[in-house]
Amino acid sequence: MAFLALIELLGRMHPLLVHLPIGFLIFGIFLIFYSKKENNLLPAVRLAVILGLLAAIASAISGWLLYQSEGFAFETVRGHLIAGVITSILSGWLLWVSHRRTAVDRSIKWISAALGIALLITGHLGGNLTHGDDYLVEVLPEPVQSWLGYEPEAPKPIALDPDQWQEALVYEDLVMPILQQNCVSCHSPKNKKGGLMLTSIEAIQQGGENGPVLTKENPLESPLVARMLLPLDHEDHMPPKEKRQPEKAHIELLKAWIAAGADFSKTLGAAGIEKNLLIPFFKKESIPDFPITDLPPIPVDSLKVFAEKGILVEPISLDNSLLKVSCINFADFTDADWEMLEGIGSHIAWLDLSGTAVSDSLMVHVAGLPNLTVLKLSNTALRGILLEKLNANTNLKRLYLNQTEVDWNTLEVLKTHPSLMGLFAYNTPASKSETPDWAKKWGIKLETGGYQLPVVETEKVVY
Numbered sequence: 165m166a167f168l169a170l171i172e173l174l175g176r177m178h179p180l181l182v183h184l185p186i187g188f189l190i191f192g193i194f195l196i197f198y199s200k201k202e203n204n205l206l207p208a209v210r211l212a213v214i215l216g217l218l219a220a221i222a223s224a225i226s227g228w229l230l231y232q233s234e235g236f237a238f239e240t241v242r243g244h245l246i247a248g249v250i251t252s253i254l255s256g257w258l259l260w261v262s263h264r265r266t267a268v269d270r271s272i273k274w275i276s277a278a279l280g281i282a283l284l285i286t287g288h289l290g291g292n293l294t295h296g297d298d299y300l301v302e303v304l305p306e307p308v309q310s311w312l313g314y315e316p317e318a319p320k321p322i323a324l325d326p327d328q329w330q331e332a333l334v335y336e337d338l339v340m341p342i343l344q345q346n347c348v349s350c351h352s353p354k355n356k357k358g359g360l361m362l363t364s365i366e367a368i369q370q371g372g373e374n375g376p377v378l379t380k381e382n383p384l385e386s387p388l389v390a391r392m393l394l395p396l397d398h399e400d401h402m403p404p405k406e407k408r409q410p411e412k413a414h415i416e417l418l419k420a421w422i423a424a425g426a427d428f429s430k431t432l433g434a435a436g437i438e439k440n441l442l443i444p445f446f447k448k449e450s451i452p453d454f455p456i457t458d459l460p461p462i463p464v465d466s467l468k469v470f471a472e473k474g475i476l477v478e479p480i481s482l483d484n485s486l487l488k489v490s491c492i493n494f495a496d497f498t499d500a501d502w503e504m505l506e507g508i509g510s511h512i513a514w515l516d517l518s519g520t521a522v523s524d525s526l527m528v529h530v531a532g533l534p535n536l537t538v539l540k541l542s543n544t545a546l547r548g549i550l551l552e553k554l555n556a557n558t559n560l561k562r563l564y565l566n567q568t569e570v571d572w573n574t575l576e577v578l579k580t581h582p583s584l585m586g587l588f589a590y591n592t593p594a595s596k597s598e599t600p601d602w603a604k605k606w607g608i609k610l611e612t613g614g615y616q617l618p619v620v621e622t623e624k625v626v627y
């Protein structure tokens with residue numbers, strides 16, 4: 165135990181020890197270039213170089229121990245290590261040559277110049293390891309930083325598409341930005357508090373000085389989350405009490421992620437994360453301009469009948485008599501149920517029938533609704549055969565047809581729609597086939613999730 169501690173201590177002396185060879189060798193190099201015929205400093209050079217060489221070897225050993233005990237990835241230390249070895253070899257060579265000469269000559273000068281460069285590179289790469297490679301750049305003005313290629317890293321914004329959230333990635337799109345916003349200021353390569361970095365998958369898996377921070381499927385046994393759940397004035401609470409605390413939704417999401425197995429590559433759908441937990445992360449839908457009308461407002465009381473049936477009907481805004489209708493809690497809504505909404509049809513500006521049992525014949529009912537601006541029919545059995553009816557809706561701006569059976573042939577009738585500005589058709593036969601030219605030239609916001617050409621067999625043949 166004591167021996168291990170000693171080894172670790174010696175490793176940690178590395179950043180201190182390295183200044184010895186730097187000092188000796190630079191001094192030696194100075195002597196070499198200062199040496200004149202009349203004052204031959206070669207004996208002093210030999211002394212400086214031998215001390216430098218010994219110190220370089222000691223530094224190398226402590227560096228190796230540090231690398232072993234702190235668990236750096238080899239790729240991160242490789243450059244520094246190679247440069248360090250080259251520095252040691254050059255010092256050895258310089259020593260050897262200086263013993264074979266009686267005065268400083270050209271070859272000694274050349275080797276010492278090379279040694280100086282190697283020393284500079286080793287030191288710089290080593291400094292990057294301890295302080296982060298933006299340590300020096302950080303103090304420069306921002307334009308200079310970006311000119312040098314260092315974009316100060318802004319946390320990735322969290323904005324899930326409410327219609328497409330299943331496709332978002334748990335780690336990339338949620339966990340990583342949450343850690344960036346709340347933890348990374350203290351847990352990065354630059355600022356590795358508690359020996360913990362939360363900046364990459366490998367680092368998170370590696371954990372901190374007290375071991376792993378994730379226990380799969382057990383959030384309460386995972387220090388990463390358990391520490392956030394401790395009472396605020398517990399000394400282990402994370403982030404420390406005086407710092408900004410994460411939102412509840414952030415903590416709940418991390419809990420659910422770990423409970424689901426702390427996977428780093430799955431989508432939200434595949435990981436089985438509940439939609440309820442995700443609502444706070446949905447991007448706020450920008451609201452299109454609704455038509456201005458002089459329709460008389462419908463008394464709020466008379467909207468209660470809809471609530472009893474499970475249909476949410478509410479005014480779009482206080483100063484507007486238009487209505488927003490959602491059947492999100494009425495999955496059995498069929499075309500025939502439209503009857504209930506008939507009376508308020510001309511007031512409906514926003515209609516969400518996603519996930520209900522409606523079919524193509526619904527188009528006959530909604531056709532021509534004068535103020536309908538947003539129509540959501542995602543997740544229904546719609547094939548799109550009656551979509552042309554919607555050309556009579558002269559205020560329709562957005563149409564959501566995600567996860568339906570629409571294809572480019574049925575969509576083409578909307579090509580000349582008078583007001584449509586956005587069409588959403590992820591996960592449809594259309595999104596799974598190539599976008600035809602007419603659609604590419606359409607000029608509206610067309611979201612299908614991007615189709616990639618399948619690799620044709622001949623493309624794989626290597627000639």
Ligand code: HEC
Pocket residue numbers: 343346347348349350351357358359360371372373374375377387388389391392399400402403404407410
């Ligand atoms: C203001 C700086 C700061 C912030 C922000 C911060 N931490 Fe820490 N963290 C520390 C310090 C200091 C330690 C070491 C002392 C300790 O263990 O309590 C530490 C230690 C830890 C440890 C223990 C590592 C180990 O193995 O000992 C975990 C886990 C941890 N933090 C998680 C987090 C999480 C998760 C967040 C974000 C929600 C976070 N921290 C935000 C400063 C911070």
